[in-house]
Amino acid sequence: MYLVYILKSENKSYVGMTNNFLKRIRQHNKEIKGGARYTSKSENWYPICIIDGFKDRKSACQCEWRLKHGGTGKLRGANGRINYLSKFISQKSLLGDKKWTQKSELLKNQNLSFYIDDEFINIFYKYNHSYKHKELYWK
Numbered sequence: 028m029y030l031v032y033i034l035k036s037e038n039k040s041y042v043g044m045t046n047n048f049l050k051r052i053r054q055h056n057k058e059i060k061g062g063a064r065y066t067s068k069s070e071n072w073y074p075i076c077i078i079d080g081f082k083d084r085k086s087a088c089q090c091e092w093r094l095k096h097g098g099t100g101k102l103r104g105a106n107g108r109i110n111y112l113s114k115f116i117s118q119k120s121l122l123g124d125k126k127w128t129q130k131s132e133l134l135k136n137q138n139l140s141f142y143i144d145d146e147f148i149n150i151f152y153k154y155n156h157s158y159k160h161k162e163l164y165w166k
Contacts, residue, residue: 029087031094033076033112035105035144036069042108044091046084048077073165075105076112076151077142086137089127109143109150117154 030048034041034055043063045051054062055072066072081087097111116134118125124133142163143151151160 028079029081029084030077030079031081031087031090032074032078033094033105033108034066034072035075036066036072038104039069040075040103040105040108041066041072042091042094044084044087048074073144074142074163075144075147076109077163078139079142080137080139082137086127086131089131093127105147106150109147110153113151113154113156116158117156 029044029046031042031044032048032051034043034052041055041063043051043055050059052072052074053059055066056062056070057067078090081090093115094108094112097115116125124135126133139158141151141158141160143160144163144165148160148162
């Protein structure tokens with residue numbers, strides 16, 4: 028099963044997708060080879076949001092793309108990314124329920140779980156949506 032994650036390190040954030048999160052976080056933190064070039068510039072990356080339950084790689088990639096490219100300049104930073112996620116999942120499009128991309132499955136049909144770091148829970152619920160979170164303990 029695939030998941031999408033948002034990482035934080037100091038004042039930077041990063042969005043990624045994987046089917047092996049424990050290996051991937053070790054790569055980002057330079058414990059083993061293979062992390063993204065962007066995360067190599069900082070240390071001590073930790074997850075602030077994990078979206079779990081994607082049925083395949085394509086579905087996870089669609090979510091990752093939305094979180095990386097949606098919104099405006101306010102998307103930058105950990106707060107901005109969680110705020111955008113909350114706003115996005117709370118809105119309905121003009122044509123009905125939301126999708127990560129035009130060709131993706133409806134969000135409500137994806138059976139996703141949202142794990143949120145307690146520091147960001149208030150931001151996650153800033154906009155009115157029906158998705159529940161599960162607490163994320165990592166630090």
